[in-house]
Amino acid sequence: MYEGVSFDVAIAASTDIAYQRAYEEHWSDVFRFALAWTNDWAAAEDLAQDAYLRLWDHRSRIDWSRPILPWLLVATRRLATDRFRSIRRRLLPVTATPSLDPALRARWMDVTAAMGDLSPLERTALVMTALEGATYEEAGRVLGTSAGALRAAVSRARAKLEAAR
Amino acid sequence: MSSRRSDRILEEWSAIAARATRPAVAPRRGASRQLISRSTLAGATVAIVAVAAIGLWMAGRGPTGPGGDPTLSPRPTPTATVPATPTAVPTVGPCEPANVAARVVQWEGAAGSRIAQVELTNAGSDPCQVAAVMRPQLVDARGSILLDGATPADASVLTIGIGDVLTTSVRASNYCGADPTMPVTVAFDLGDGTRIVAAPAASGTDLPPCNGPGQPGTIEMQPWQSR
Numbered sequence: 001m002y003e004g005v006s007f008d009v010a011i012a013a014s015t016d017i018a019y020q021r022a023y024e025e026h027w028s029d030v031f032r033f034a035l036a037w038t039n040d041w042a043a044a045e046d047l048a049q050d051a052y053l054r055l056w057d058h059r060s061r062i063d064w065s066r067p068i069l070p071w072l073l074v075a076t077r078r079l080a081t082d083r084f085r086s087i088r089r090r091l092l093p094v095t096a097t098p099s100l101d102p103a104l105r106a107r108w109m110d111v112t113a114a115m116g117d118l119s120p121l122e123r124t125a126l127v128m129t130a131l132e133g134a135t136y137e138e139a140g141r142v143l144g145t146s147a148g149a150l151r152a153a154v155s156r157a158r159a160k161l162e163a164a165r
Numbered sequence: 166m167s168s169r170r171s172d173r174i175l176e177e178w179s180a181i182a183a184r185a186t187r188p189a190v191a192p193r194r195g196a197s198r199q200l201i202s203r204s205t206l207a208g209a210t211v212a213i214v215a216v217a218a219i220g221l222w223m224a225g226r227g228p229t230g231p232g233g234d235p236t237l238s239p240r241p242t243p244t245a246t247v248p249a250t251p252t253a254v255p256t257v258g259p260c261e262p263a264n265v266a267a268r269v270v271q272w273e274g275a276a277g278s279r280i281a282q283v284e285l286t287n288a289g290s291d292p293c294q295v296a297a298v299m300r301p302q303l304v305d306a307r308g309s310i311l312l313d314g315a316t317p318a319d320a321s322v323l324t325i326g327i328g329d330v331l332t333t334s335v336r337a338s339n340y341c342g343a344d345p346t347m348p349v350t351v352a353f354d355l356g357d358g359t360r361i362v363a364a365p366a367a368s369g370t371d372l373p374p375c376n377g378p379g380q381p382g383t384i385e386m387q388p389w390q391s392r
Contacts, residue, residue, distance in 0.1 A: 023191035032182050045185075052192045054258075063358060074357040078259045081322065082294070101184060108181050114174045121320075130172075131179050144296065144320045144356060161171035 015059040022068045023052055029132070033073050033142075036127035037080045037120045039112055051076040073142045080120070114164055122157035125150045257292050257324050262355070264289030265325075267363035269350055272370055278338040279373040281351045283363050285333070285389065287325040295331070297321045299353040301386040303337045303373075304362065305345035308352075312337055312373075312384040316356065323389055331389040339382040341375035353386075 027048060034047035054075045055062070062071065115123055124143060128134040129150070136147035136154075143150065270282040287293060298317035302310050325331060335351050349372060350365035373382070 020191055024187075027187040028183075028185065031185050031187075035182055035185075041185075049188070049192050053194060056191075056193050061359075066358060071357045078294075081320075082258060104181055104184060107177065111174060111178050111181060115178065126171075126175070127178070130175055141316060141356060144317065146316065146318045149318050158171045161174050162169065164170070 015062070015064065018062075018064045018068075019056060019059050022055065022072070026069050026072055027052070029069055030072050030076055032127065032132070033124065034076050034080065036124040037077065039115050039118075039120075039123060041108065047076050047079055050079050054079070070138075070142055074144075077124075077143060114161060117160045117164055118157045119153075121145070122153045122160070125153040126157040129154055257294050259355075260287065260293035260295045260325065261289070262359050262361045264291075264293060265295070265361060267351075267353070267361050269363050269366040269370075271366055274371070275336070277374060277376045278336050279371055281335045281337070281363075281366070283333050283335055283351055284392070285325070285331045285361070285363075287327055287329050290327065292324055292326050294322045294324050295389060296355075297323050297388040298386060299355065299361075299389075301335045301384050302352040302354055302360070303340065303349055303382075303384050304352045305347070305349050306365070307346045308362070309345065310352075311340055311342055311345055311349065312382040314354075314384045314386065319388065321388075323391075330392045332392050333387050333389050335384060335386045337373040337382070337384040339376045339380055340373045341378045341380075341382065345372070 030051055031044055031048045034044035034051070035041065038044050038047065051072055055068070055072060062068070118126070121143060125139055128139040128142070129136060134142075136150045140147045140150050145153075264287065266286045266288045268284055270284055273280045273282065285295070296317065296319075298319040298321075300316050301314040303312035304310055323331065337351075348365040348370040350363050350370075352360045352362040354360045
């Protein structure tokens with residue numbers, strides 16, 4: 001998946017079309033990445049929204065012939081680590097899972113509690129490599145760290161989840 | 166179903182995450198309020214409440230000091246109201262390459278290496294953030310990469326105020342390639358397809374010597390520091 005889709009500029013002649021395709025094809029990837037990082041459904045929806053706004057702002061400078069997903073994920077990570085964003089969320093927590101089916105909320109709360117023992121890096125590294133099929137090198141480029149550090153993070157994450165009761 | 170607890174949690178995580186619904190309309194920057202994220206609205210609310218609270222607190226400060234006179238009747242409690250058009254809340258985002266100016270101040274010789282002293286100035290109109298350590302590159306005048314550094318493990322970031330300057334030194338060693346288009350300079354790959362290219366030094370630009378043909382060249386940087 002992290003090889004991504006290279007948009008053919010000849011087909012996507014307009015950046016607007018390319019942007020729309022990026023939204024339709026990768027929103028769920030961006031959301032899942034944001035969800036792994038934040039462990040917060042509403043925050044992940046916000047982050048995905050803001051990541052696409054950033055892509056919109058940069059659309060004229062983007063090389064659309066290259067895979068756009070890594071760009072989106074790096075932008076999402078940078079937005080997620082923005083210190084003012086995290087301060088705002090601590091001051092005014094947004095209602096949890098407003099768009100999640102009520103029937104799923106209880107299950108989601110259990111998962112969130114288990115994943116909450118992991119750091120954002122551990123959670124995201126685990127999700128990217130175990131669920132999304134990214135290699136450690138690919139995940140490392142997105143997360144701004146080395147493949148070795150990610151292996152260690154995934155190992156810690158596994159150990160924490162196995163030990164949690 | 167997997168017997169490992171971690172796999173079961175991940176399967177559950179993935180199954181629920183797959184239920185997320187993409188908003189029908191892709192966000193585009195515009196005047197529509199629905200494009201403003203909840204966190205931005207929350208930030209606007211925080212700012213308004215804070216300003217209102219400070220204003221009331223200042224108004225309440227009399228000769229008795231910040232605590233006020235406890236016998237005075239209570240002042241109305243400010244209520245949080247989201248404005249019809251949320252005003253911009255200052256958030257510090259990543260520095261865009263177009264908004265920073267980097268330059269090689271000078272090159273210094275070292276044993277088998279060349280060290281570039283580099284300055285990075287926030288030339289934009291807002292504070293912004295950069296990674297404390299980036300992936301450095303030695304590039305020639307045409308932008309071709311001569312030496313490529315490693316992706317940094319350090320994920321910490323620094324905030325640069327408007328007009329503030331960060332400095333670093335970049336050490337390059339063992340360039341054994343073809344003669345590049347001079348002058349060479351230093352670039353910083355930001356990992357998202359963009360990079361910051363420093364203006365080359367006015368003079369004294371020199372290539373790192375070839376110490377070992379067949380051996381990889383290296384380039385590494387010290388973390389950015391405030392000047």
